[in-house]
Amino acid sequence: MDLAALETDVARLDAVYRPVATAPIPLDEVDGLGERIAAELAALGVEGEAEAVLRAVISRYAEGSDDDRAVIRGLFRRYTSFRWAAPLPGEWHGAAEFRTHVLRISACDQGADTRDDLLALRALCDQARKAGIDPAPILAEVAALSCDEDHYGMGSTRDILLRFASP
Structure with missing residues (x-):
């Protein structure tokens, strides 16, 4: 997959993740926060797709040129919600x-x-x-x-x- 297509996918998923990634967290609601965020991310229904895109980006990073790697680092700098939320298995x-x-x-x-x-x-x-x-x-x-x-x-x-x- 070319870098432009990868960026399109990352940008779209970043927009999906953004409301969860940027939502304020009241200090009196930190108990169970990890579970609540996990449930909100799961409710978006994009985990499998996001993992596939993330793996494609990582594969291109590993196999590409120095220029490709610089572009991919830029994607992660720009699309912070994707960077934060896109899953790899724990x-x-x-x-x-x-x-x-x-x-x-x-x-x-x-x-x-x-x-x-x-x-x-x-x-x-x-x-x-x-x-x-x-x-x-x-x-x-x-x-x-x-x-x-x-x-x-x-x-x-x-x-x-x-x-x-x-x-």
Whole structure:
């Protein structure tokens, strides 16, 4: 699929997700918030389609040129609701799925807050080790595809992935 068609799909799904992604959350309603948001996202009925589009974007990111990867990083910067809501399965067991999750982190290029990626990477690496997967080679491979710009003063995505890859 070409990048223009991918952007069309991402933009459409971003518009679907936007009301949930941007809804205010009253401080007195935080109990059960995760479950409520999950239910609201499920009610939109686009989870399967969004996962398919996300996987197509990630595949293009992994297999494309440096220019393609720069364009895809731009998509994730522009379409923040899609970036926030488009699902990959939380449960996975193989190296290929671990790689897909790491590629997503690389493509999102720190999103709105690098700390989210740091926490996600820690959890992914822990899950990989529990599944008997050495995360280091995959992290190093994806780091080579990643942006080397330090967006928020915590290092570039490339630097962060390489730090997680080294013991």
